[in-house]
Amino acid sequence: MSTVVEVPEPGTFGLTVGGAAILAGALRRRIRKSQAPGAGA
Numbered sequence: 001m002s003t004v005v006e007v008p009e010p011g012t013f014g015l016t017v018g019g020a021a022i023l024a025g026a027l028r029r030r031i032r033k034s035q036a037p038g039a040g041a
Helices: 010-035
Strands: none
Touching: none
């Protein structure tokens, strides 16, 4: 994704955004499995 905004501290900012994105993705997968069990994805 090249839509990341450049900031004075790309290290901390990147880790925070990256971690949040990973957590959000994991939560979405868990939610989908809980809401639609048996529905292959």
